[in-house]
Amino acid sequence: MRTFDFDLFVIGGGSGGVRAARMAAQTGARVGLAEAAELGGTCVNVGCIPKKLYSYAAGYAEAFAESAGYGWTLPEAPRFDWAHLKTQRAKEIGRLNGVYASLLKNSGVTLVTGWAQLIDAHTVEVDGQRRTARHLLVATGGTPFVPDFPGREHAVSSDAMFDLDPFPKRLLVVGGGYIASEFASIFNGLGSQVTQLHRRAHLLTGFDDDVRQFVAREMGKAGVDIRLNSEVASITRGAQGLTVTLTRGQQIEADTVLFATGRVPNTQGLGLEAAGVKLDDKGAIAVDAHYRSSVSSIYAVGDVSTSVQLTPVALAEAMVVVDALFGKGQRRMDYEFIPTAVFTHPNIGTCGYSEIDARAKFGEVTVFSSEFKSLRHTLSGSTERTFMKLVVDKKSDRVVGLHMVGADAGEVVQGFAVAMRAGATKALFDSTIGIHPTAAEEFVTMREPMPG
Secondary structure (H helix, E strand, O other): OOOOOOEEEEOOEEOOOOOOHHHHHHOOOEEEEEEEOOOOOOHHEEEHHHHHHHHHHHHHHHHHHHHHOOOOOOOOOOOOOHHHHHHHHHHHHHHHHHHHHHHHHHHHHHEEOOOOOOOEEEEEEEOOOOEEEEEEEEEEOEEEEOOOOOOOHHHHHHHHHOOOOOOOEEEEEOOOOOHHHHHHHHHHHHHHHHEEEEEOOOOOOOOOOOHHHHHHHHHHHHHHHHEEEOOOEEEEEEEEEEEEEOOOOOOOOOEEEOOOOOOEOOOOOOOHHHHOOOOOOOOOOOOOOOOEEEOOOEEEEEHOOOOOOOHHHHHHHHHHHHHHHOOOOOOOOOOOOEEEOOOOOOOEEEEOOHHHHHHHHHHHHHEEEEEOOOOOHHHHOOHHHHHEEEEEOOOOOEEEEEEEEEOOOHHHHHHHHHHOOOEEEEOOOOOHOOOOOOOOHHHHOOOOOOOO
C-alpha cells in the first residue's frame, strides 16, 4: 500500500478547517493544515467576531441617547474614539488567533504556514515543499466580490472596513444583503452619514418579506438613507472625496464606498483544475452529500462549497467529514431550520421558512404576527419597534417559520430553534408559560392569526 505523510491534510485555517483538523487529530489521525493568513479565517479576522464587536460599539451610542429617559445625565456629550476601538478589536482578534494556534498544537496538528496548491489527488505543495495525504480537505472559504466598473479601484470590500483610516464621515454602502445592511447600521450608529444603495426593490433577498420591510423602516428611522432600485455607474476621486455617479445620473459624495455585493468561493490559485476537481456553475467546489468532490480523495466544506454561508454550518459540515473518514460515519447535516441572525440595528433573528417559502412547501399556512414598542423604550424616548412572526403549517400545526426584528433577536431565536428542530407545534407554543416582562414571551402569547 502507498504510504502518505498525513492521513488528512486541510487547506484553510478558518472555522471549518480548524475544526476538521482538530477533531481528526483527536481520533489519532496524522493531520496537517496549511494557512497563508491569520488563523480563524473570515469569521474571526474580518467577519462575524469584529463585526459583532463593532455592532456593540454602535449600540452604546443608542444607549447614551436613551439613558436620559431613565434619569441619567452625562456631564458632556459622549466622544467616540475610532482609533481606540480599532486597537481594542485588534488585540482581541490577536488573542483569538493565538487560541486557534494553541488548539491545533495541543491536538497534534502539524501547522504549515503558506499558500497550499493541489498537485494531484493526494499531494499539496506549500512554498515549494510537497506533502502527501490519504485525504485532502479544502476549506478556504469565500472572498468579497466587487464587480467591474469605471472607478472600481476606489471602492473597498467588507474586509477593509475594520481598519479604515480615517473614519468615514460619509459612507456609501452598495448592496442589500446582510453584510451591507449590517455595516450600514453599524457605521450609522458610530456616527457616519450613511447611504445604502441596492439595485433591487427591497433589502435582504431571501428573508421573510415582512421582516425585510420592517427592518428597512427601522434603519431609515435611525438615519440610514436607503435608496432602492439604484446602481453605481462609476466612481471618481476629487479634492473633496469620492463622487459616485448612478446609472440614472444622480451623484453621491462620499469618503468611503463599500461594495458588499456578495462573496464568491475562494478557489483561485488552489490548483483545483490540475487535480481534476470540478466546480459548479457558481464557481464553488461541487460536492456530494458527504462533501466529497469529483476526486474521491478530496473533500470540501464551508463557503468554498456550500450555498449556506454561515460559520456554524461550516463547523457542522467539518464534523460530518471527520466522522465519515475517522469515525462511525453516522453524522448527517440537516439544512432545514438553521437559525441565523443579522446584526442590523435592530437585530434580525430567524429560523425556518419565510411565509412565501412555507406556502410553496406546505400549502396552507397560518400566520401570526405582532409589532410593538418594547418595555425598554416606553421610557427611553426611542421610536424603535419590535416585530415578531410565526408561520405554522396548517396540516400538522408545526411551527415552520419564526422571525424577529428587535433587540437581541439572535439570542431569542437560538432557543426557539431547538424547539423547532424538535417539531414544536403552535399548540405547544401556546401551552408554554412566557417569561414576563420580556419581548420573547410574545412568541408564546400570539393567539390571533392574520387574515388570509
